[in-house]
Amino acid sequence: MQAIHLKPGREKSLLRRHPWVFSGAVDRVQGEPASGGTTDVFSSDGRWLARAAYSPRSQIRARVWTWTRETAIDAGFFRRRIRDALATRPEILTGEGVARRLVHGEADGLPGVVADCYAGIAVLQLTSAGAEHWRDTIVDALASVIGCTQVYERSDVEIRTLEGLAARSGALRGDVPAAPVEINENGVRYLVDVVSGQKTGFYLDQRENRARIRGLAQDRDVMNGFCYTGGFTLAALAGGARSVLSVDSSGPALSIGRQCAALNGFEDDRAAWLESDVFQTLRTLRDQGRRFGLIVLDPPKFAPTAAHAEKASRAYKDINLWALRLLEPNGLLATFSCSGGVGADLFQKIVAGATQDAGVDAQVVERFHAAADHPVVLSFPEGEYLKGLLLRRI
Ligand code: SAH
Numbered sequence: 001m002q003a004i005h006l007k008p009g010r011e012k013s014l015l016r017r018h019p020w021v022f023s024g025a026v027d028r029v030q031g032e033p034a035s036g037g038t039t040d041v042f043s044s045d046g047r048w049l050a051r052a053a054y055s056p057r058s059q060i061r062a063r064v065w066t067w068t069r070e071t072a073i074d075a076g077f078f079r080r081r082i083r084d085a086l087a088t089r090p091e092i093l094t095g096e097g098v099a100r101r102l103v104h105g106e107a108d109g110l111p112g113v114v115a116d117c118y119a120g121i122a123v124l125q126l127t128s129a130g131a132e133h134w135r136d137t138i139v140d141a142l143a144s145v146i147g148c149t150q151v152y153e154r155s156d157v158e159i160r161t162l163e164g165l166a167a168r169s170g171a172l173r174g175d176v177p178a179a180p181v182e183i184n185e186n187g188v189r190y191l192v193d194v195v196s197g198q199k200t201g202f203y204l205d206q207r208e209n210r211a212r213i214r215g216l217a218q219d220r221d222v223m224n225g226f227c228y229t230g231g232f233t234l235a236a237l238a239g240g241a242r243s244v245l246s247v248d249s250s251g252p253a254l255s256i257g258r259q260c261a262a263l264n265g266f267e268d269d270r271a272a273w274l275e276s277d278v279f280q281t282l283r284t285l286r287d288q289g290r291r292f293g294l295i296v297l298d299p300p301k302f303a304p305t306a307a308h309a310e311k312a313s314r315a316y317k318d319i320n321l322w323a324l325r326l327l328e329p330n331g332l333l334a335t336f337s338c339s340g341g342v343g344a345d346l347f348q349k350i351v352a353g354a355t356q357d358a359g360v361d362a363q364v365v366e367r368f369h370a371a372a373d374h375p376v377v378l379s380f381p382e383g384e385y386l387k388g389l390l391l392r393r394i
Contacts, residue, residue: 001030001031001040002029002030002031002032002033002037002038002039002040002054003029003030003031003039003040003041003042004021004026004028004029004030004039004040004041004042004052004054004061004062005026005027005028005029005030005042005043005044006021006025006026006027006041006042006043006044006049007025007026007027007044008044008045009044010024010025010026010027010043010044011043011044011047011049013025014041014049014050014064015049016379017067017379018379018380019050019052019063019064019106019111019379019380020060020062020063020064020111021041021052021060021061021062021063021064022059022060022061023058023059023060023061025061026061027044029054033054033056034054034133035054035055035056035057035129035132035133035163035164036053036054036055036128036129036130036131036132036133036134037053037054037133038051038052038053038054038065038073038130039051039052039053039054039062040052041062041064048069049067050064050065050066050067051064051065051066051069051071051073052064052065052130053065053073053111053112053128053129053130053131053133054129054130055128055129055130055163055164056129056164057129057162057163057164058128058129058162058163058164059162060128063106063111063112063128063130064111065077065109065110065111065130066109073134074137075137075140075141078110078134078137078138078141079141079144079145081103081108081109081110082102082103082110082115082138082141082142082145082146083145084108084109085102085103085104085108085110086102086145086146088373088375089101089102089373092117092146093146093147095184096119096184097119097182097183097184097189098117098119098183098184099116099117099118099119099183099184099185099190099192099202099204099207100116100117100204100373101114101115101116101117101204101205101371101373101374102115102116102117102122102142102146102373103115103142104373104374104375104383105127105383106377106380106382106383107374107375107376107377107380107383108375110131110138111128111130111131112126112127112128112129112130112131112132112163113125113126113127113128113131113138114126114127114200115142116200116201116202116204117146117148118181118183118192118194118200118201118202119181119182119183119184120148120150121148121150121151121152121177121181121194122142122143122146122148122150122151122152123151123152123153123154123194123200123201124138124139124142124151124152124153124154124155124172125153125154125155125157125199125200126138126153126155126160126168127155127157127159127160127163127165128163129163129164129165132155132163132165139151139172139173143173148173149173149174150171150173150174150175150177151171151172151173151174152169152170152171152172152176152177152194152195153168153169153170153171153172154169154194154199154200154201155167155168155169156168156169169195176195177194177195180192180193180194180197180256180259181193181194181201182263183202185207185210186207186210186211186214186235186238187238188214188234188235188238188264189260189263189264190202190229190230190231190234190260191229191256191259191260191263192229193229193252193256196252197229197253197256198228198250198253202229202231203228203231203298204371204373204374205338205370205371205374205386206231206232206298206336206370206371206386207371207373208371208372209232209334209336209368209371209388210231210232210234210235211235212334212366212368212390213232213235213236213239213294213296213334214235214236214238214239215239216239216294216332216334216390217235217236217237217239217240217241217244217294218239218240218241219240219241219242219293220236220241220242220292220293220294220331220332221241221242221243221245221291221292221293221294222236222241222242222243222244222245222292222293222294222295222296223244223245223247223285223292223294223295223296223323223326224236224244224245224246224247224295224296224298225247225278225281225282225295225296225297225298225299225319225323226247226248226278226297226298226299226300227246227247227248227253227254227257227273227296227298228248228250228253228257228298229253229254229256229257229260230246230254230256230257230258230260230261230273231298232296232298232334233246233257233261233271234257234260234261234264234266236294236296237261237264237266237270237271238264238266241270241294242270242293243270243271243272244270244271244272245272245274245292246271246272246273246274247274247276247278247281248274248275248276248278249275249276249277249278250275251275254273254274254275257273258271258273278297278299278319279315279318279319279322282319282322282323282326283322285326286322286325286326290326291326291327291328291331292326292327292328292331293327293328293330293331293332294331294332294333294334295323295326295327295331295332295333295334296334296335296336297319297320297323297333297334297335297336298336298338298388299315299316299319299336299337300338301338301339301340301385302315302316302337302339302342303339303340303341303342304339304340304341305340305341306341307341308339308341309339309341309342309346312339312341312342313342313346313350316337316342316347316350316351316354317350317351317353317354317357318354320333320335320350320351320354320355320358321354321357321358322358323335324354324355324358324360324362324391324393325358325360327360327393328393329393329394330392330393330394331392331393332365332390332391332392332393333362333389333390333391333393334368334388334389334390334391335351335388335389335391336368336386336387336388337386337387337388338385338386339385340382340385343387344367344384344387347387347389348364348389351389351391355391360393361393361394362391362392362393362394363391363392363394364389364390364391365390365391365392366389366390367387367388367389367390368386368387368388368389368390369384369386369387369388370384370385370386374386
């Protein structure tokens, strides 16, 4: 039998159903669980707590699959969990060109497993030893539950090294998608490069926020900082923006953005695309005396963990400060942070500091979160990484 026995008192977080067992909580390991193999977890007084995946190299020594002793971890388990995930996103099977996150890791009871669906093509990202161990089973379950013929893997992320896993990507079922996949989001056509784009190809978590920006863009001059492939840009153009300036440091991402604008028939003269550093560009725009009615800032994760929070705070403050100065009176700033290491309260404090240093007053009009297909379970608050504020300059 494979088992982890915890130190006295270290069962508390598991009793609250937090799904991670940290190495420091482990008193002893019974048997020799393989990397990713299944192990039971017991409290120091011998109480059964959970069944988990063992990860010998990681600080997160085990991730819980189930809190129910009778539940075996086998092919049926993965099929059920993926079926449950699909039940809350049924539009994946019915809509034309629909793009949704089908499995969102811990929040869907599958730690280390992310599966995104883009117009019938599934893109899988496995980031834990447990997910890696069950790779073939998970692929079979995914393909059978959603009935798709193409599954592509994008497990080429840095965090895998923490689990002692090498990067992997490639076709798992069917062919490698030959060209960017076309999806339809709220009536806007987007192109998604699932093979070499960022994440699994697209920032699905911002879908509902893009719809909101669309509703705010009418007749405004918009600046979209960190635009990637133009997610917010296309939404703003669809919403009747007068002009949109999109800035990103990635040439390939901008090139897809331009193609998307053409695909949707948006006039060239409304959209400008700039390959540049946003920190620098904000200052240049200020020097040029430019003004905007709506600015979107959706930077990359400046703080993956709380240890990076201080440096990240300076970066967030800097971009927000300069963006606020570029706003017309009554102009709007939609500002985001996807840093796990910067919580919503801290983010709001940083932005408040930016308004003070910019010498402007601003109201919080709305708050943004990740879209509903990226759920948060209350017992795992770490899962709530994306936060944003809609500010109005007064
Ligand atoms: N809002 C986008 C996603 C943004 S992801 C959407 O809805 O799809 C963050 C982007 O920031 C990436 O495309 C990355 O290339 C870009 N980036 C990172 N650092 C940058 C910098 N200093 N200047 C400009 N772009 C940067």
